[in-house]
Amino acid sequence: MKILLCSDGSEQANQAIQFGGLIAAACGAETTLLGICEKPDEEDAVFEAIKSGVQSLKQFQINAEMIIKAGEPIEEIVRRTQETKYDLVVIGAVRKGTRGPFLMSAKAYKIIKAVEPPVLVVIGKSVELNRILICSGGERYIDTAVRFTGEIAKDVEASITLFHVMSEPPPVYADLIKMEEDINLLLHSNLGLGQNLRKEKEMLDGLGVDSDVRLSHGMVISEVFKEIKRGKYDLVVTGSSPTGGTLRTYIMGNITREIVNRAECPVLVVRSPEVPAGLGSSLKGFFSEVFGQSKE
Numbered sequence: 001m002k003i004l005l006c007s008d009g010s011e012q013a014n015q016a017i018q019f020g021g022l023i024a025a026a027c028g029a030e031t032t033l034l035g036i037c038e039k040p041d042e043e044d045a046v047f048e049a050i051k052s053g054v055q056s057l058k059q060f061q062i063n064a065e066m067i068i069k070a071g072e073p074i075e076e077i078v079r080r081t082q083e084t085k086y087d088l089v090v091i092g093a094v095r096k097g098t099r100g101p102f103l104m105s106a107k108a109y110k111i112i113k114a115v116e117p118p119v120l121v122v123i124g125k126s127v128e129l130n131r132i133l134i135c136s137g138g139e140r141y142i143d144t145a146v147r148f149t150g151e152i153a154k155d156v157e158a159s160i161t162l163f164h165v166m167s168e169p170p171p172v173y174a175d176l177i178k179m180e181e182d183i184n185l186l187l188h189s190n191l192g193l194g195q196n197l198r199k200e201k202e203m204l205d206g207l208g209v210d211s212d213v214r215l216s217h218g219m220v221i222s223e224v225f226k227e228i229k230r231g232k233y234d235l236v237v238t239g240s241s242p243t244g245g246t247l248r249t250y251i252m253g254n255i256t257r258e259i260v261n262r263a264e265c266p267v268l269v270v271r272s273p274e275v276p277a278g279l280g281s282s283l284k285g286f287f288s289e290v291f292g293q294s295k296e
Contacts, residue, residue, distance in 0.1 A: 001029040004086045004117075005064070006077055008036055009049035016092035016122035017053040019266055022129055023088070023120075025060035026155040032084075033057070035068040036076050043070070074110050081115045090120045093260075108260070112240065118148060118270040126234060126266050132160045133233040135224055135259065136200060145239045145270035146200045150207045159210040161231060162200055164193070165223040166215065183213050221258050228263065237268045 005020045007013035017033065024031045035050035037043045050066055057064045069076045081089060093108035112119045132153055136142050146162070153160050186194040187201065197213055204211040216223040228236060238256045260267050 001027045001087045002085065003027075003029045003031050003088045003090060004077075004080060004084075005031060005033045005053070005090045006036065006073075006111075007033065007046070007049055007053060007092075008038065008073060009042060009046035010092065010094075012092035012094050012122070014049065014053065014056075014092070015125055016090050016120075017056065019122045019126045019129075020088075020090035020120065021057045021060045021062060023090075023152055023156060024057070024062055026157075027152065028155075029087075031057065031062050031064040032080075032086075033064045033066050034077070034080055035066070036073045037068065037070045038073055040070075074107060074114060077111055078114050081117055086117045088120060089115055089117050090122065093121045093123055109257070112260070112269050116271065118145075118268060120266060120268045121260055122266045124264055124266075129156050129234045130158050131231060131233045132158050132235045132237060133228060133231060134160060134162050134200075134237040135239075135255070136162045136164045136197065137239070142239050142272065143200065143203070144272050145237055145268075146203055148270050149237050149268065150204045150209050153204075153209045154207045158234070159212075160204055161227075161233070162197060162204075162211065162213045163224070163227050164197060164213075164215055165220045166193075166217050183215060186215070187213065220255055224255070224259065225262065228265070233265060235266050235268060236263050237270060239272050240269050 001024075003020060003024045005017050005024075007017060021031075023029070033050055033053050035046045035053075037046045047068060050068060054064050054066050067080075069080075077089065077091075080086075089111070091108060091111055108121055112121070132149060134142070134146060134149055136146070149160065152158075187198045188194070201211060201213055214227065216227065224236075236259060238259050240256055256269060260269070
């Protein structure tokens with residue numbers, strides 16, 4: 001594994017280096033520490049921060065490569081990931097306010113959307129990685145995130161919870177709700193959701209990762225944050241999808257954006273090579289599997 005730790009010399013970037021160092025050490029990753037000076041008067045501060053970061057990584061027995069660049073941070077990070085293939089990019093991010101729909105730094109959003117590797121956004125002060133929550137959409141597009149996170153969890157000896165939120169169906173489908181809430185029954189059913197969650201669980205089992213599956217009904221964002229609070233997770237994993245255009249950019253859906261915005265712990269955004277099915281086709285498949293025919 002190759003990991004790129006990015007720093008602008010800020011305190012939160014230092015937190016990102018420390019958390020990224022935990023993963024790099026456990027995975028035996030080749031590590032690069034990239035310092036970026038956006039303004040001439042920041043050069044000394046960034047240089048000192050990078051030197052300090054290199055020294056702090058040595059506590060993990062990591063001899064990191066040190067690179068310092070001058071320029072616009074997003075452009076420099078994108079250029080670096082294009083020149084060298086990395087498996088993970090780590091950045092620090094802070095909130096810019098306490099109100100409004102977009103609380104995180106705009107730079108963090110742009111980096112997540114612009115670079116090809118998964119991006120780990122380190123929020124707050126995190127010192128351990130024992131419990132991981134994967135927000136599963138119950139579709140195959142999340143498989144990449146499950147496998148990537150599973151490899152990390154195996155090395156750091158962390159447990160994983162696969163969490164899926166179902167929209168609340170009408171009362172007439174009460175029996176279906178009961179079946180979905182019975183995880184074992186769902187995982188052994190022929191429903192597409194059950195098959196996909198079973199495959200994800202088997203993938204983690206095959207890696208030797210301690211994992212479980214949790215389901216909930218209601219509004220996705222609300223239920224996700226209830227679960228984050230309940231489980232006291234050290235890392236939340238979500239996905240993004242490629243755009244359909246010629247530029248290599250990625251879509252941050254509303255759910256991913258809200259998780260990055262509101263989480264009090266690091267968030268890992270993993271790219272998928274597949275575009276998730278649209279709402280219409282998902283509902284059509286749902287009714288087809290349950291009732292043997294599609295409902296328009």
